Amino acid sequence: MNISEDIIKEMSKFGLTRYESQAYLVLLIKGVCSSKEVIESVGIPQPRIYDTMMGLERKGFIEIKEGRPRKFRAIDPETVFKKIQEDQELIVKQLQNLYKKEYVYYESPVWTVYGSQNMINKIRQMIRETEYELLLAVPEELIGKIKGDLKKAEERNVFISTVLYNHAKTYPDLRNVWIFDREVPAMIIVLKDRDQGFACPYKFLKGEGRVIDERYGILIENKELLHILSDFFLNTIWKTSRRILEELDVRSKSFVHIAIAIHEYKKLEKEGYNVRAKVMGKRTGDNMPIEIEGNIKGVEESSIIHRIVIETKDKQITVGGWDSTKEDIEMEIITLYPTKDDRL
Template identity: 25%
Template sequence: MDEAALHRALERAGLTTYQVEAYLALLDLGTAPAVEVGRNCSVPVSQIYDVLRDLEEAGYAETLDREKLYARPTDPEALTAELQTHSEELATAADTIEERFDQPQLTDHKVAVTGRAATAVDHAVDLVGEAEYVVEVAAREDQLARLRPALEAARERGVVVRAAVYTAAETDSSESFDPDGAVSELRGCPLSGPFLVVIDRDRTCFAPNDRADESYGVLIRDRILPFVVHWYFLTCLWNTSPRLYRADDAVTYVTLEEFVRDWYDRWTDGYRLRVAVHGIDVDSDDERTVTGTVSDVHFLGANAGRSPRLADLASLTTLRVDAADDTVSVGGWGAVFEDLELRRIDVLDVTYEPFE
């Protein structure tokens, strides 16, 4: 450490400039008259006595009264231990300040803003660990690699994981993302977009891409705002991007709109769709699974004479499923009038059997 840096360190430890000068002179001289100490540093001789006594009180030096006042540095062992403790406290304080800066300030509206985009990714790891039904994520390859352990654990719990990777993004990490075992399906988005995660329809993490003017993250626990982020993911990223990977051949949907878009024409042509609908009972708020045959599909514009698009299904879409002893109406996100709010629908069997 050079002299200037040593000066700054001791001043941060609580010494004044004059005290630092006198103490460093003592380290060089050993035991010496006070006047001699003053001559070997920038402390005025008229003030050197007071400065040395202050150093003695602080534990840095001791004075000896002979024919004149002498001073010498104390054994530095205790002093260096104190400085080391002080240094560790400062380091801990620095870490705490950074953590508190990153920690979002929760509000009554359950929306939190962080000071760094990277914090949104860190929080997404925790939120993915809470997922029960579905995770939708759009991210760079290195961000997906950061999420990978949490995504793998979610898949092991039976969670559907849909990931869109920004294939044109310049990553700031050498990490690559292997989708096998981590996602149900991976699609490649050729444009660079924001980092976002939607979890079970009521939790969201969002951060702008690297080209944004500011770095920040938004964390949401709510039922409304994640719906908006979900539709951005669905229409702008997921359904416009080519598939890069799919885990298996099982036909599973996590939105009613996508199921109707893909199967409505076949259903109207006379194909019988046997499905398993997993969802939440609108009245009791309990989890419920219904297995049966699709008997009716309703959405605004159903009589338009063309295949439905996502835009046609965004307003009101209802499915009716004939189960063993009941007919159950199924709605999408935020269902109110239907019996069941869909979480996942599995296509179990498709047979051609025209309506009578």
């Protein structure tokens, strides 16, 4: 019997095997048949005929009349496919109910980096990808492994401030990089712009550069945790370290931490520079993005407040740092433009 391949393919969409489709079509055309007649019509192998007919009966396509021989009859296609449609509608309804449920998925805010070399590779990657500001607190042993990356970051005009632990004897030969020394080591920290932070135990490196491979570090990309790590770096490590090298750099620089920007502004002001600034951030009142440009007229700094006052063409605007509420703008990036022009 010649049966259209297109029909067989279409019927497979309803869960029928090729043999089941062939057998059902035979019964539609010939009416009541025995298994032998089905085999003779479409060539279904004898060992497969029982499973084929039982499958059709189980799926609701045929009826079986017991006897010798057993007889099979096709159920009206309209009845069959109406039942299939009802079943499909029921399944869709059940799935839709699942789809409408609001599941909350929590993605870990912290990634773990295992192995000394992987940690060094991650630090180097962060340095290479830094766009504005790079803050580090590292042992002297690590500098040799990342010096080339620091040099390239410096050439990209990235601001770099490095705290070296435990009375470092050598310092990276880099221009325009702030270098501090801290007698008591804390954890190793690398802060890339305002989007990534890395931290691991100080004993990540030990002795003559011997690396302890069982150590691991954490990579943070969550804003709230980055804020905590940044505060720890600035208030516990950076502000308690001794300045070794802090040359005046009169190129324009961009900063993401307001405490660092204020520190740079004070240096420039002390040397007689006026400073113009461009700020990108958001208004604290409604969180809408904003960009302003003007002259810095003053700063306010304490253990809990960091504020810059900028005079634009028509008014003075206060700029704060991370999660500011009292200032007009929460700063995300500030660029300082030093000048000796007294007209500012």
